[in-house]
Amino acid sequence: MNPVRRFFDGLHPHVSPGGKYEKLYAFYESIETVFFAPLERTRRLPAVRDSLDVKRYMFLVIVALIPHLCFGIYNAGYFARMASGLSLAPVPVVLTGLWLVMPMVIVTYVVGFFWEILFATIRKHEISEGLFVTCMLFPLTLPPATPLWQVALGISFGIVIGKEIFGGTGRNFLNPALTARAFLYFAYPVSLSGDNVWSVLVGGAERYVDGYTAATPLSVAAATPDGQTVEAALEALGYSPLELFFGFYPGSVGGTTTFLSILGAIFMIVLGIASWRTILGGVLGVLATAYFLNFIAGPESMPFLSLKPYYHLLIGGSAFALVYMTTDPVSGTHMKGVKWFYGFMCGLLTVLIRVFNPAFPEGVGLAILFMNCFNPLLDYIEIKIRTRRRVPNV
Amino acid sequence: MTVALNFPRQHLKRMKIIQNRKGYDLKLQGAPSDDLVSLSAPATVAVLPERIPYIKPRLRVKVGDPVQVGSVLYEDKTDPRVGFVSPGGGKVVDIVFGPRRVIREIVIQLDSEETYAIFPILTADELEGISREDLVNRLLAGGVWPYLRELPYRKIADPDVEPPAIMVGLDGREPFQPNPESYLNDETRPLIQYGLNALKRLSDKVLVYTDPRFSNLCRTFKAELTHTIAGHYPADDPGVLLYHIRRRPDENRTWFIHGQDLLVLARFLSEGRYPTERLYVVAGSAAAERQHVRSRLGAPLQHLVLSAPTCPEPRYVVGGVLRGYTGEPNGHIGLYETSVVVLPEATEREFVTLFRPGFNKPTRSRTFASSIKGAPMIMDTNINGGRRACIACGYCSDVCPVDILPQMTLKSILAEEVEEYLAHGLLDCVECGLCSYVCPSKIELVETFCQTKFDYHKEQVS
Structure with missing residues (x-):
């Protein structure tokens, strides 16, 4: 017999009703079905069912996110060591990155599972696999310097207030990972914004080495003095378009790389687990708004208005969020037609918040949360239009 | 200014072509061959009141009663004119009840010499002159009325109502149903024409449709067909056709009848006795012999599948894998069902399915490697998640x-x-x-x- 099977069979009596740990059954089921496909026979029609289940659906999103995590580990380690004036050989960089990022990921999963198990046990349902994705997304949006207790608090807020109080997965209208991120941003602005949170000091260093620029491209863009172009200001700090495209700059753990976001988008669209309408709508929204700002920008206006539109997809977390956050099927629009509008508006608001609101350097998270609130209304409108076209049958 | 050109639709002799863009064709292994085997008479036949939706059955026989082919076994309490007749001559040997005394089966042991209830024969000429009421009464009395059903509930048609249209589907797309070309051909065409004439006494508008991939059928019935509807399953469904062609809400109450059932209705009227022969398919990856079989209406499932299934735990799905119900291994086939699909029951929990590419996992999505090749695959009865x-x-x-x-x-x-x-x-x-x-x-x-x-x-x- 399979040793893994034997292991789970040994656990099963303890978590079944009457067992010592029966309250942990939801957790047991969640992990056991990772290893063994569930077995339940159809009792109603149709007699056969598709092989796809929610677990595989969500698992494939995680697969798309793994490269981001690996890149984030490398990137966080690289800039931490650079800021601290240490060697930039690959092995120590990766080790430093692991030491910085993995605790955040582990804390997120442990705390996230705690809340999910608590609610699943009280409500007597299984753990929904959306949790795996939420807990993977959340640390990737954080600065590497986030204290672990804030990570724990943030994911708690995201899971409980963003999802569970509305009834759990499938009933939440806000993206839980973004809710968690926004909560931390507003609750602890000091440790989550500014230029000094994106690169961590390691190896006993007390301040950034001389000449190290910790500024993120977004803060550079917002602070470019008049008479200079943002592109030139970025170039002066070593942020060439190619560098920005691959994401080699200080920023959130996994959200800086447009390159991997595009790969992830292609992967998820080819597999049919993310809406290409939403993603394309978002990209169009960013580009169209930025073009419009270029158009209205005069010689007097701030340089950010004249930034080349595609730069908005290269800097900050817009590409990452448009690919992974807007496409959350539950908090996105459920109807197909309005996905275009939803995506477009996310892109539009992202650019507007970035350019016009000095309080928020990055706008994509808030833009998506804001549009999440409109999604039930958008769905309602599309359903109304569709049902009006029907020949009634009552 | 626009001018409304309002031609009555039935005067346009052109066939309408409709494309069903949605739906899906299962990639299911175990399709039946076109071979046709005629089976000898089974020992028993049965009727299954439980499988007729929207009726309240009231028994008219008890165990031990002798019955003829065509004598009423039970009727619908809500409209006692609608009777359900015996598909065999012999003796009622068993009445199987389920939970809450639902009548599962009325089993008839066949005599070696069966006797038939005789009804008046209706010639083609007489059909032209018959009143609607007279025809309805004949169909009701002969027990063939239940083949006419009414949308949207798919219950037995109300004899007192004149429907907006009757749809005749010469088609079966669901996995798996008999190939209609095996029973709709030049030989049966006069019978179909006769049946369509009978339907025209019931409604002004009779629509006949099929899938264009049945090219022989389309050629043979060129004059009769009013619509072809192409596309994925369930393009064969009358409800799908209606959804594409309806213009007004009152058309929702359209009636429908399947091609094979129309043959039954026509045979009954023209021969004066209840036809008991039916064409079935036996299919599915666990069926030992996958083919078309000609047998009796209400035949035992074991009689139809001929040999023991090829898996230790078979499931008999009666009436197609998507709409059909699970039949008891020792049960019989119902009035409307024309297929028995034998599937393997789910028994094993596969190890690390989640991490496998899944070359043999049937899915409509693109999340398994199987979606590249698109070949038919074995499906079991696991809900797969x-x-x-x-x-x-x-x-x-x-x-x-x-x-x-x-x-x-x-x-x-x-x-x-x-x-x-x-x-x-x-x-x-x-x-x-x-x-x-x-x-x-x-x-x-x-x-x-x-x-x-x-x-x-x-x-x-x-």
Whole structure:
């Protein structure tokens, strides 16, 4: 017999009703079905069912996110060591990155599972696999310097207030990972914004080495003095378009790389687990708004208005969020037609918040949360239009 | 200024071509061959009142009674004119009851020499002059009326109502149904024409449709066909055709009859006795012999499948894998069903399925490697996943052939928003089963829709 099977069979009596740990059954089921496909026979029609289940659906999103995590580990380690004036050989960089990022990921999963198990046990349902994705997304949006207790608090807020109080997965209208991120941003602005949170000091260093620029491209863009172009200001700090495209700059753990976001988008669209309408709508929204700002920008206006539109997809977390956050099927629009509008508006608001609101350097998270609130209304409108076209049958 | 050109539709002799863009064809292994085997008479035949939706059966026989082919076994309490007749001559040997005394089967042991209830023969000329009422009474008396059914509930047609149209489907797309070309050909064409003439006495508008891929059938019945409808399953369903062609709400009460059932109806009228022969398919990856079989109406499943299935734990799905029900191994086939699909029951929990590419995992999505090759695959009866909350993936709306929004409609059903789910088109549901098939959260959508339609109907009549 399979040793893994034997292991789970040994656990099963303890978590079944009457067992010592029966309250942990939801957790047991969640992990056991990772290893063994569930077995339940159809009792109603149709007699056969598709092989796809929610677990595989969500698992494939995680697969798309793994490269981001690996890149984030490398990137966080690289800039931490650079800021601290240490060697930039690959092995120590990766080790430093692991030491910085993995605790955040582990804390997120442990705390996230705690809340999910608590609610699943009280409500007597299984753990929904959306949790795996939420807990993977959340640390990737954080600065590497986030204290672990804030990570724990943030994911708690995201899971409980963003999802569970509305009834759990499938009933939440806000993206839980973004809710968690926004909560931390507003609750602890000091440790989550500014230029000094994106690169961590390691190896006993007390301040950034001389000449190290910790500024993120977004803060550079917002602070470019008049008479200079943002592109030139970025170039002066070593942020060439190619560098920005691959994401080699200080920023959130996994959200800086447009390159991997595009790969992830292609992967998820080819597999049919993310809406290409939403993603394309978002990209169009960013580009169209930025073009419009270029158009209205005069010689007097701030340089950010004249930034080349595609730069908005290269800097900050817009590409990452448009690919992974807007496409959350539950908090996105459920109807197909309005996905275009939803995506477009996310892109539009992202650019507007970035350019016009000095309080928020990055706008994509808030833009998506804001549009999440409109999604039930958008769905309602599309359903109304569709049902009006029907020949009634009552 | 626009001028309305208003031609009465039946005067246009051109066939209408319709494309069903939604739906889905299962990649299911175990299709039947075109071989046709005529089986000898079985020892018993049965009728299955439990499988006739929307009726309240009242027994007219008891165990031990002698019966003829065509004598009434039970009737519908709500309309006693609608009788259900015996498909065999002999003796009632068993009446099987289920929970809450639902009548499962009335089993008849066949005599070696069966006797027939004799009805008056109706020649083609007499048919031209017969009144609608007279014809309805003959069909009711002979027990062939239940073959005429009424949308949207798919219950037996109301004899007192003149329908807006009757649809005749010469087609079977569901996996798996008999190939219609094996029973609709030059030989049976006069019978079909006769049957269509009979239907024209019941309604002014008779629509005949099929799938254009049945090219022989299209050639043979060129003069009779009014529509062809191409596309994925369930393009063969009368509800799908109606969804594409209806213009007014009163057309929703259209009647329908399947091609093989029309043959039964025509044979009954022209020969004066209840036809007992039927064409079935036996299919499915676990069936030992996959073929067309000619046998008796209400034959035992074991008689139809001929030899023991090729897996230790077989499931007999009667009437197609998507719409059919699970039959008892020692049970019989029902009035409307024309196929027995034998599937292997799910028995094993596969190790690390989640991490496998899945070359042999049938799916409509693109999340398994199997979607590259597209060849038919073995399916068992596993629901293939854990039951979860709806994640709004929208797959159900993608396949729904009549553009219901299944996930939204389900929510309004759960919230008991009657107006809302009716506006979504719940009653248009053709009960094809695709929404439940594709759902990754394994939600029992179609079952809920059928039940809600049933409950709504009950509320309407009471």
